[in-house]
Amino acid sequence: xxTDEKINADxxxxxxxxxxxxxPLSEVKDEAFSTGMLGNGVGFEPLEGKVVAPFDGxxxxxxxxxxxxxxxxxxxxxxxxxxxxxxVELGGTYFDLIVKQGDHVxxxxxxxxxxxxxxxxxxxxxxxxxxxxNTGDFKEIIIxxxxxxxxxxxIFTIKA
Numbered sequence: 001x002x003t004d005e006k007i008n009a010d011x012x013x014x015x016x017x018x019x020x021x022x023x024p025l026s027e028v029k030d031e032a033f034s035t036g037m038l039g040n041g042v043g044f045e046p047l048e049g050k051v052v053a054p055f056d057g058x059x060x061x062x063x064x065x066x067x068x069x070x071x072x073x074x075x076x077x078x079x080x081x082x083x084x085x086x087x088v089e090l091g092g093t094y095f096d097l098i099v100k101q102g103d104h105v106x107x108x109x110x111x112x113x114x115x116x117x118x119x120x121x122x123x124x125x126x127x128x129x130x131x132x133x134n135t136g137d138f139k140e141i142i143i144x145x146x147x148x149x150x151x152x153x154x155i156f157t158i159k160a
Contacts, residue, residue, distance in 0.1 A: 043129050048116065090124075
């Protein structure tokens with residue numbers, strides 16, 4: 001028996017880890033992200049302080065400052081979710097991790113929470129880049145329509 005996963009193994013769907021306004025990566029106010037230096041993807045202007053898993057996979061890295069998380073999907077996509085810009089300076093303040101490195105997560109599962117209002121009050125930009133750090137391993141990344149997204153909406157597909 002051939003499963004749907006085997007039939008569609010050459011196309012991988014990535015879901016939104018954030019509820020908010022999806023923006024082109026080029027509009028993220030950090031050159032390392034906006035130029036695509038760290039990989040192809042999108043940015044978000046979050047409406048709430050929650051990050052969920054965009055696919056089934058493993059938590060491969062968590063920055064000690066809790067502001068960024070690296071994931072690897074069961075199909076091999078490596079994704080970085082970086083909450084806010086320059087938020088590394090906060091040393092973890094305003095961030096609450098729900099998962100730990102090595103955890104296997106399911107699409108839609110809560111990964112971390114952050115105090116969006118406190119970040120903004122402290123003067124931080126809350127734009128959240130979501131990038132495929134192993135972009136070169138894939139034929140194409142097709143970004144879905146830019147605009148309002150809720151967590152778990154499709155944001156791009158990847159051709160393996």
